Amino acid sequence: MSSLNNSTNIFWQECPVGKVERQKLLNQKGCVVWITGLSGSGKSTLACTVSRELHSKGKLSYVLDGDNLRHGLNKDLGFKPEDRTENIRRVGEVAKLFADSGLICIASLISPYRKDRDACRAMLPDSNFIEVFMNMPLELCESRDAKGLYKLARAGKIKGFTGIDDPYEPPLNCEIKLQQENGVCPTPSAMAGQVVSYLEDQGYLQC
Ligand SMILES: Nc1ncnc2c1ncn2[C@@H]1O[C@H](COP(=O)(O)OS(=O)(=O)O)[C@@H](OP(=O)(O)O)[C@H]1O
Numbered sequence: 001m002s003s004l005n006n007s008t009n010i011f012w013q014e015c016p017v018g019k020v021e022r023q024k025l026l027n028q029k030g031c032v033v034w035i036t037g038l039s040g041s042g043k044s045t046l047a048c049t050v051s052r053e054l055h056s057k058g059k060l061s062y063v064l065d066g067d068n069l070r071h072g073l074n075k076d077l078g079f080k081p082e083d084r085t086e087n088i089r090r091v092g093e094v095a096k097l098f099a100d101s102g103l104i105c106i107a108s109l110i111s112p113y114r115k116d117r118d119a120c121r122a123m124l125p126d127s128n129f130i131e132v133f134m135n136m137p138l139e140l141c142e143s144r145d146a147k148g149l150y151k152l153a154r155a156g157k158i159k160g161f162t163g164i165d166d167p168y169e170p171p172l173n174c175e176i177k178l179q180q181e182n183g184v185c186p187t188p189s190a191m192a193g194q195v196v197s198y199l200e201d202q203g204y205l206q207c
C-alpha cells in the first residue's frame with residue numbers, strides 16, 4: 001500500500017477520559033477475542049453465540065466478522081495474500097480501538113497467516129488478545145459448505161480458496177483450541193461456554 005507510513009508531523013492527542021474509567025463504567029475489561037479457522041469451521045456462529053451469552057450476563061461486546069467487514073471497511077480488498085494481510089491489519093486496528101473503548105471485541109476472520117495474527121496480538125497492550133482456534137478438519141468444513149464455496153473452489157471456479165489452494169497456518173500458541181470430541185463437534189453453546197469461562201477466569205468480566 002503506497003499510502004501507508006506516509007503521515008508526518010502528526011501528534012498523539014490524549015483524552016482525559018481513559019480506558020480505566022470506561023472499564024469502570026462497564027464493569028468489564030476491554031479485550032479482543034480473535035477467532036481464526038477455515039471457512040465453515042463455525043467462527044461466525046461462535047462469535048454470535050459468545051456475544052449473546054455475554055449480553056445475557058450484562059457484558060458489552062461487539063462482533064467484527066470478516067465477511068461483513070468486506071461489505072464496507074474492506075470492500076476494496078480481495079483474497080490475494082497482500083489483501084488478506086491488509087484485511088487483518090485493518091481489523092486488528094479496529095479491534096484494538098474497541099478494546100480500548102472497554103468492550104469485549106470478538107473478531108471472526110479466517111486470518112490464515114500466522115504472522116498477520118501475531119501482528120494483531122502485538123498491537124494489544126497487556127496481552128489482551130485471546131486467540132481462539134477453530135480446529136475443525138477440512139473435511140468437516142467442506143461437508144458443511146454452507147455457502148457452496150468449497151464446491152466452486154474444487155471446480156476451479158474460485159482460485160486461492162483457503163484450505164484448497166491457499167494455505168491455512170494453525171496457531172502455535174493460542175489461548176483456546178476448540179475441536180471435535182470423539183469425532184463430534186461440540187454445540188455452539190458448549191464452545192461459547194468455554195470462551196466465556198475463560199474470560200471469567202481471566203477477570204475480564206469484572207473491573
Ligand atoms: N478465496 C477465498 N478464501 C477464503 N474465503 C473466501 C474466499 N473467497 C470468498 N471467501 C469468503 O470470504 C470469507 C472470508 O473472509 P475473511 O475476511 O475472514 O478472510 S481472510 O481472513 O482475509 O482470509 C469467507 O467467509 P467464512 O466462510 O465465514 O470464513 C468466505 O465466505
Ligand SMILES: Nc1ncnc2c1ncn2[C@@H]1O[C@H](COP(=O)(O)OP(=O)(O)O)[C@@H](O)[C@H]1O
Nearest residue numbers: 039040041042043044045144146185186187188
Ligand atoms: N458447533 C457447530 N455444530 C454444528 N454445526 C455448526 C456449528 N457451528 C457452526 N455450524 C454450522 O456450520 C456452518 C458454518 O458455520 P459458520 O459459523 O458460518 O462458519 P464460518 O464463519 O467459520 O464460515 C453453518 O451452517 C453453521 O450453522
